[in-house]
Every structure is written in C-alpha cells, then in structure tokens.
Amino acid sequence: MSLADDLRPRRKVLLASDRQDGSQELAQILSVVGDVSIVPTAGLPDHPQNQFNGVVVDIDLRSTAAVQLVRRKLTGKAYENLPRLFVLSGSLHHGATQAWALGATDTIQRPFDASSIQKRLRAVLPDGDEDEREAKREALNNGVSAAHKVMVKIFSKLPFGNPLTLQDVMEAEGPILKAIKRTSIKDWLITVGRHHNHTYRHCLFVTGFAVAFAQHLGMREEDQRRLARAGLLHDVGKAFIPLSILDKPGQLDDAEMAAIRKHTRLGHDALVAQGGYPREMLDVVLHHHELLDGSGYPDGLHGDQIADIVRMMTIVDIYSALVEERAYKRAFSRIEAFSIMEGMGGKLDKHLVQAFRPVGMGS
Ligand SMILES: [Fe+2]
Numbered sequence: 478m479s480l481a482d483d484l485r486p487r488r489k490v491l492l493a494s495d496r497q498d499g500s501q502e503l504a505q506i507l508s509v510v511g512d513v514s515i516v517p518t519a520g521l522p523d524h525p526q527n528q529f530n531g532v533v534v535d536i537d538l539r540s541t542a543a544v545q546l547v548r549r550k551l552t553g554k555a556y557e558n559l560p561r562l563f564v565l566s567g568s569l570h571h572g573a574t575q576a577w578a579l580g581a582t583d584t585i586q587r588p589f590d591a592s593s594i595q596k597r598l599r600a601v602l603p604d605g606d607e608d609e610r611e612a613k614r615e616a617l618n619n620g621v622s623a624a625h626k627v628m629v630k631i632f633s634k635l636p637f638g639n640p641l642t643l644q645d646v647m648e649a650e651g652p653i654l655k656a657i658k659r660t661s662i663k664d665w666l667i668t669v670g671r672h673h674n675h676t677y678r679h680c681l682f683v684t685g686f687a688v689a690f691a692q693h694l695g696m697r698e699e700d701q702r703r704l705a706r707a708g709l710l711h712d713v714g715k716a717f718i719p720l721s722i723l724d725k726p727g728q729l730d731d732a733e734m735a736a737i738r739k740h741t742r743l744g745h746d747a748l749v750a751q752g753g754y755p756r757e758m759l760d761v762v763l764h765h766h767e768l769l770d771g772s773g774y775p776d777g778l779h780g781d782q783i784a785d786i787v788r789m790m791t792i793v794d795i796y797s798a799l800v801e802e803r804a805y806k807r808a809f810s811r812i813e814a815f816s817i818m819e820g821m822g823g824k825l826d827k828h829l830v831q832a833f834r835p836v837g838m839g840s
C-alpha cells in the first residue's frame with residue numbers, strides 16, 4: 478500500500494537552467510526529492526527565500542555572460558542563506574572554480590547518477606519538516622501493516638484452524654493508536670482505502686474510525702486500545718462466510734442476507750472456542766448489529782442491554798459501510814452518511830452520533 482499524498486516530500490527546488498533542453502533530465506531526478514521550478518538564468522527571482530529551499534544551477538560555466546548573470550543574483554543579500562548546487566560538465570577544473578566562487582554548497586556532475594544527486598540534494602537543502610514527515614510516514618506504515626497482519630490472521634488463517642489469540646490482536650493496538658495520533662484519520666483511510674479486498678478494507682476503516690473516535694473523546698490509552706481491538710475483531714465472523722456471498726458484486730438476496738447475518742454468532746463462537754477473550758470483546762462481536770429500538774440482530778436487544786462500547790462500534794460500523802464504495806453501491810458523502818444515520822432515529826445513540834460527527838466529517 479502506498480502513502481497518503483500529503484505525506485510525500487514537499488521540498489521546493491529552484492532550478493536555473495540555460496540549457497537547450499531546459500535541464501529536463503535533471504528536473505526529473507530532482508522531482509523525487511522536491512517540487513522543481515525551472516527558470517532561465519535571467520529569470521531567477523529577486524526574493525527566493527520564502528518560496529524555495531535551495532537552488533540548483535545548471536548553466537554553461539564557461540560562458541562569462543551566463544556566469545555574470547547568475548553571480549549578480551547569487552551574491553546578493555536575498556540569496557545569502559540559500560544553499561546552491563552547481564552542475565559541472567565533465568571534469569572542467571575551471572567550472573568547479575567558478576562554482577565555488579559563486580558560493581556552491583556542493584557540485585554534481587554529468588552524466589547524472591540519480592540516486593547520488595538525490596542524496597546530495599537531501600543533504601544540502603534543508604527541509605525542517607522532512608524528519609517529521611518521515612516519522613509520520615513510518616508511524617502510519619507501522620500501524621497499517623500491524624492492522625493488516627491481524628486481518629490476514631482473521632481472514633486467511635482462522636477459517637483453516639489457525640488460532641487467533643488475543644495477543645495477536647493486542648500487538649497491533651499500539652502501532653495503530655500511534656499511526657492515527659501522529660497522522661490523521663484521513664491519512665489512515667487514504668492508505669487502507671487502497672486495499673483491494675473490501676472486507677479487509679471495511680475492518681481497517683472501522684478500526685481507524687473507532688480509534689479516531691476514542692482519541693477525539695480524549696479517552697485514556699487503555700480505552701483507545703479497547704476500541705482498536707473492537708474494530709479489528711468486530712467482523713471476525715465474516716471469515717466463516719463464503720466468499721461467493723461476501724464478494725458478491727451485487728445486492729444480496731434474502732437467503733444470502735440471512736447467511737451473512739450469521740457472522741456475529743459465528744465470530745462470537747469462534748472466539749469463545751479460542752478462549753482468552755474478554756467478555757466485552759465477545760459482546761462487540763456478537764452485538765454490533767443490535768439497535769437501540771430492538772430491531773437489530775441477532776438477539777433483538779434493547780437500549781440499556783447494549784453496552785457503550787457496542788453502541789460506539791455500531792455507529793462507526795454503519796458510518797464506514799456508508800462511506801465505503803462497494804460493488805453494488807457508491808460511496809455516500811460524509812454529509813449523506815450523517816443524514817442517513819440521523820434518519821435512523823431511535824435506533825442509534827443520538828448523543829454518540831453527534832459526538833462522532835467531527836471525526837466522520839474530518840475524514
Ligand atoms: Fe458486522
């Protein structure tokens with residue numbers, strides 16, 4: 478899975494070129510490290526500091542006219558603290574001397590070696606946010622892959638008799654909490670939304686929303702973990718539903734719907750058989766489709782019979798299902814999703830729906 482776009486590097490690089498080809502090859506190489514703006518030497522901006530992290534100069538250093546033009550800018554006050562990388566052609570000693578005279582921070586040579594140029598550029602052009610973004614990327618990746626590992630255990634291993642221990646699930650909680658805290662529910666959804674399997678995707682969405690909800694409510698870490706755990710596990714029973722039903726590219730008929738409704742009981746029973754699961758998790762797995770007015774399944778529970786954590790999971794589960802795209806339905810917008818949920822009246826906990834609103838709308 479690839480990264481959310483806004484976590485990609487955003488270093489701003491000014492590329493001064495007087496070459497016939499506009500330094501396209503170099504621009505391509507530099508674009509991996511930052512956003513590149515190519516200008517002719519005469520077009521170097523007067524005030525680059527606020528717009529660019531550094532300048533790469535790709536001019537004919539043997540041309541007095543070109544060098545003079547660049548010198549005027551680069552030796553000025555406005556360019557004083559701007560790192561500069563010069564491109565040397567071959568092993569021209571003269572070119573190197575010129576470059577250092579113009580205050581080169583470093584030099585690179587033709588023919589280009591892309592990875593070495595990118596490395597030098599990263600080293601030379603400061604990007605105060607890069608470390609931070611790198612840390613975020615890492616947190617997001619760790620969280621998503623930890624969650625994904627649990628999905629694999631649930632959907633590819635469990636039905637074939639491989640146990641899913643509570644420990645397996647708990648190991649993923651820390652990285653998931655950190656990922657969503659360091660980035661955002663939006664980044665989480667973008668990343669997990671690229672997963673090809675819609676059942677995994679759904680559980681990863683629900684997990685993300687559950688954790689973001691807990692964090693939004695300012696719950697303590699142990700409670701955030703419980704919500705992550707509940708998200709990962711809530712549809713564990715779908716591992717026992719035939720793929721022909723789960724992945725059916727259309728509306729389910731009544732018999733198929735009845736089969737899918739068994740997932741709550743199947744999941745509950747599998748975890749009971751496995752042993753070691755807290756009562757609360759069994760409750761979430763068995764009752765996340767119950768509704769406050771008694772119209773849900775499998776037990777037709779009412780109001781107070783439904784625990785708070787189950788009510789929260791029901792809300793994030795329904796919301797996720799609405800904003801997800803399925804083979805048989807488009808993704809509803811966030812506004813549509815909330816109006817549908819509000820239209821459900823007494824079936825959902827109204828206060829919790831409203832408390833969830835900023836989380837859902839912020840995704
Ligand atoms: Fe479910």
Ligand SMILES: [Fe+2]
Pocket residue numbers: 679683711712794
């Ligand atoms: Fe679900």
